[in-house]
Amino acid sequence: MKIYTAALIGAGQIAHTHLKALRSSNRARPVAIADLIEERALRLCSEYDLKAYTDYKKMVLEQKPDMVIISLPHFLHKEAAVWCAEQGCHILLEKPMALNVAECLEINDAADRNKVVAAVGHMQQFFAEHIEAKLIIESGRLGKLVMVNDKRWGNYFQASRPAWFLEKAKSGGGVVINLGSHSIDRIQWLTNSRIAKVRASLTYPGGSSDVEGSAALFMETTSGVPVYISLSGYKGVPANETELLFTGGSMRIRTRVELSIGTDGTYEPISVPPATETFVAQLESVLDAIEYRKPLSISGEYAQSIVAVVDAVYRSHETGIEQQVSPELLRASRN
Ligand SMILES: NC(=O)c1ccc[n+]([C@@H]2O[C@H](COP(=O)([O-])OP(=O)(O)OC[C@H]3O[C@@H](n4cnc5c(N)ncnc54)[C@H](O)[C@@H]3O)[C@@H](O)[C@H]2O)c1
CATH class of the missing domain: 3.30.360.10 (Dihydrodipicolinate Reductase; domain 2)
Known part of the structure; x- marks a missing residue:
């Protein structure tokens, strides 16, 4: 069975819940966390023995995770999701998908072009x-x-x-x-x-x-x-x-x-x-879409x-x- 590596972008209020879900899945493994505020990334990383970054692009380029979980302020969702799709990472993006429909279209186009799953945390x-x-x-x-x-x-x-x-x-x-x-x-x-x-x-x-x-x-x-x-x-x-x-x-x-x-x-x-548990079920549905191409009720579309x-x-x-x-x-x- 393939174990999917996952990196977190954003170590704020909701990140811990995503990490707990990753830790309880036997199909995914967290590898690193990035946050502009280093102490936040370090705090979560030390709890789970992961590598901390302040630059998410550096983290993705070095760690090459199979998927990223993006928990950033809404105005950064589009930029981060499009860039991660272009690196070939599957994406679980926190809700709302983006600031407006034009940004959602850009994310969905980037996911389609790069043949990655884009999911949004409609838990x-x-x-x-x-x-x-x-x-x-x-x-x-x-x-x-x-x-x-x-x-x-x-x-x-x-x-x-x-x-x-x-x-x-x-x-x-x-x-x-x-x-x-x-x-x-x-x-x-x-x-x-x-x-x-x-x-x-x-x-x-x-x-x-x-x-x-x-x-x-x-x-x-x-x-x-x-x-x-x-x-x-x-x-x-x-x-x-x-x-x-x-x-x-x-x-x-x-x-x-x-x-x-x-x-x-x-x-x-x-x-x-x-x-x-809600976030575990959400994560498992994303992994099913990645691994088995199962229809995803929380798709980017x-x-x-x-x-x-x-x-x-x-x-x-x-x-x-x-x-x-x-x-x-x-x-x-x-x-
Ligand atoms: N599903 C839910 O029930 C639920 C609950 C809370 C939040 N959310 C969603 O989660 C997302 C994050 O919310 P939050 O409450 O965790 O916010 P937050 O402000 O606590 O966390 C955001 C983190 O992103 C970091 N950050 C900002 N710019 C960055 C960058 N360029 N690179 C790396 N890190 C950067 C910040 O330092 C901060 O730690 C939002 O989309 C929010 O709506 C969902």
Whole structure:
């Protein structure tokens, strides 16, 4: 069995979770980590006995890893992913894929040209309650889907958030591109459709940040199902849940908490079979795509469809008009 060597680019908040996943896979082996801030790379490397770099290009040229996991600020995703594809490395890129669709296209073109896998960390697809919810939806036992209501609230502007997240030029935006990407992913994936139309209304907290703090998003899927996503980064009571309404009942997913179904007045929690740890399952799906060319539900092409929706959200808020997501950008294969 081939063991795939992997190098990490970016040793910030999420890097440790990727490293743990790599360590628990018997098909992959971490070899090195690069971060501009040397102590960060050194700290993770010493924990796992790996080689630390401050220059990711030097690391890739010296180590020649089979794959890279890129966990950089959003404005660096395109540059790093295209360059790594050109070195022949398979890529697992953190979400969102890039700042806009034009950048996603460049990444996907570079991956195609160099015959490498480009995957994006849309990890919502690997949560146990999401997997079970998708099976129930596909079984048709609740009838026809008629509406989706998704809510993601949390204190986005907390002091522990790295400063680049709050600068639009570096992050691409606030709660929409960062948290909204997760909501858009889980809705598209659960309903096996794509968001096709968007009408958005955002608010901005101002102060030292120029990114949005809340969003009310009225959408419609390619199957004609209306979707409402409510995002808030202001202080208050946190929420992370999706309700799906069918002709024969409703389903409530409280991500990482519980899955419930209601057919007669109240929600009843249902038992959810345990699933492989999220980041491990995500990594294994990428390794399956590399080794066996298995279809990848988190492919670069799929991730581009999410950035296309994010682009449409910002356009809609700016123009005050409903925006269509270009059909060409919805071409990603169904999962
Ligand atoms: N899937 C999830 O649940 C999840 C959670 C958190 C973050 N993320 C995503 O992960 C990515 C990284 O987020 P984070 O929270 O870890 O950010 P972070 O700021 O903690 O980490 C980014 C790291 O990149 C380093 N860096 C910047 N420029 C560099 C360069 N040119 N070369 C090498 N290193 C460089 C920084 O020094 C920093 O350590 C983002 O895309 C973010 O949206 C995903």
